[in-house]
Amino acid sequence: MRFYRLLLLIESPELGGILQLALSQHDLELHARAEPARDAIRRRSFDLAIVDCSVSAQSAVTLVRDWRQGGAEFPIIVLSELPWPSLAVEVMEAGADDFLRKPYHHAELLARMAKLLSRRTGVSANPLRRAAGVALGISAFAFGPATITPDLVVRFPNGKEDRLRPKQHGILKFFADRAGGLVLKDELLREVWGSDSNQLGHSVNEYISTLRRLFSRNGVDFNRLVTTEPKVGWRIQAEACPPERPAA
Numbered sequence: 744m745r746f747y748r749l750l751l752l753i754e755s756p757e758l759g760g761i762l763q764l765a766l767s768q769h770d771l772e773l774h775a776r777a778e779p780a781r782d783a784i785r786r787r788s789f790d791l792a793i794v795d796c797s798v799s800a801q802s803a804v805t806l807v808r809d810w811r812q813g814g815a816e817f818p819i820i821v822l823s824e825l826p827w828p829s830l831a832v833e834v835m836e837a838g839a840d841d842f843l844r845k846p847y848h849h850a851e852l853l854a855r856m857a858k859l860l861s862r863r864t865g866v867s868a869n870p871l872r873r874a875a876g877v878a879l880g881i882s883a884f885a886f887g888p889a890t891i892t893p894d895l896v897v898r899f900p901n902g903k904e905d906r907l908r909p910k911q912h913g914i915l916k917f918f919a920d921r922a923g924g925l926v927l928k929d930e931l932l933r934e935v936w937g938s939d940s941n942q943l944g945h946s947v948n949e950y951i952s953t954l955r956r957l958f959s960r961n962g963v964d965f966n967r968l969v970t971t972e973p974k975v976g977w978r979i980q981a982e983a984c985p986p987e988r989p990a991a
Contacts, residue, residue, distance in 0.1 A: 746770065747790040747860060750817075752780040752806065754795055758822075762793070765849050777802045782937040784815050785876045791860055793852075795822045797845070800830060804837050811838030812920075814878045818859035820852070874909035876937055886915045887968045887983050889958065899961035910935055910950055918969060918977070922984030927976040951977070 748770045753759040759773055772789075774780040777799070783789075792810070796803030800823065807819055821834040824845035831842040841855050873879065879893040890898045895907045897915075907915075913935035918926060932947060951969070958965035968983040 748772075748788065750774075750780065750783055750789040750792040752777060752792070752794045752803070754797065754799065758795060761849075765853070777806045778933075781806055781809055782933070784810060784813065785873070785878065785937040788873070789817045791817050791856060792819045793822065793856075794819060794834075794839075796830070796834070797822070797824050800825055800827060804830075804833050807834055807839050808837040814880045818862070820855060820859070822847075822852075874912075877909040877913040877935060879909070879912060880916070884916060884919055885985055886919045887958075887965075887985070888963055889961075891915055891919075897957070899958075899963060901962050903961055905957060905961070908950075911954055914947075914950060914954065918979050919984045922979045923981035925972065925976060925978050929976075931976065 746769060749766060749772070751759070751762060751771060751773045752775075753762060753773060754775055756775070759775065763771060763773065772783055772787075774783065780792075780794075794803050794807060803821065803823075807821065810819070818840040819838065820841045820843060821831075821839045822843050822845060823830055831844070834842055840859055843852060843855065874895065879895070883890050883892045885891070888900045891907065891912060892898070895909065895912055896904050897907050898904050914931065917931055917934050928947065936947075955965040955969075968980050970978045970980070972978055
């Protein structure tokens with residue numbers, strides 16, 4: 744087996760130690776909790792992930808779904824020993840590629856890994872692209888009447904285009920995905936800035952102010968789409984994500 748970069752979410756220290764030995768020839772990033780594992784894909788790319796959901800099954804299902812919705816394309820293998828008949832179906836529907844019920848032989852895990860990794864030996868048709876830790880996705884999405892592309896370009900209805908910074912792209916995508924609801928400041932920081940969120944101060948407000956000015960210069964009322972909720976976050980109007988928006 745070639746050298747690969749693997750992301751592991753393993754809640755059990757014993758299993759984590761076993762897998763570290765079994766997979767020692769690879770570059771491993773091991774986490775015991777879902778939140779840092781969720782943030783990990785914003786910092787670096789991975790070839791495959793292994794998720795053990797023997798304790799917090801629902802959080803593992805949510806994590807797999809969040810990775811996929813965020814554009815992650817690496818194969819995901821889920822491990823579990825829980826007597827939950829529908830668990831395999833749920834994790835596969837969430838986006839996992841394989842499900843392995845414990846107890847299993849490590850040779851079987853390695854064989855399944857090799858099979859999934861062999862599919863990635865060629866160049867992916869839709870590679871996960873990142874800039875400054877922000878996942879850019881693989882296709883354009885709409886924010887109000889504007890269109891935002893994976894190439895960090897925003898196109899306005901007046902025909903003009905402008906360049907976006909990666910964090911601006913991430914903010915707009917997060918807002919668009921939550922149109923019609925309330926975005927808390929802390930959750931926006933975690934999603935777009937990840938592990939650096941505790942060092943930001945008022946930077947996020949400056950980014951959003953810049954977006955307001957950019958949209959205003961091009962005839963789009965950003966304030967109508969995004970309303971500030973003091974000390975809480977922002978309320979995103981439903982029209983920020985029109986029904987005919989391009990698939991993200």
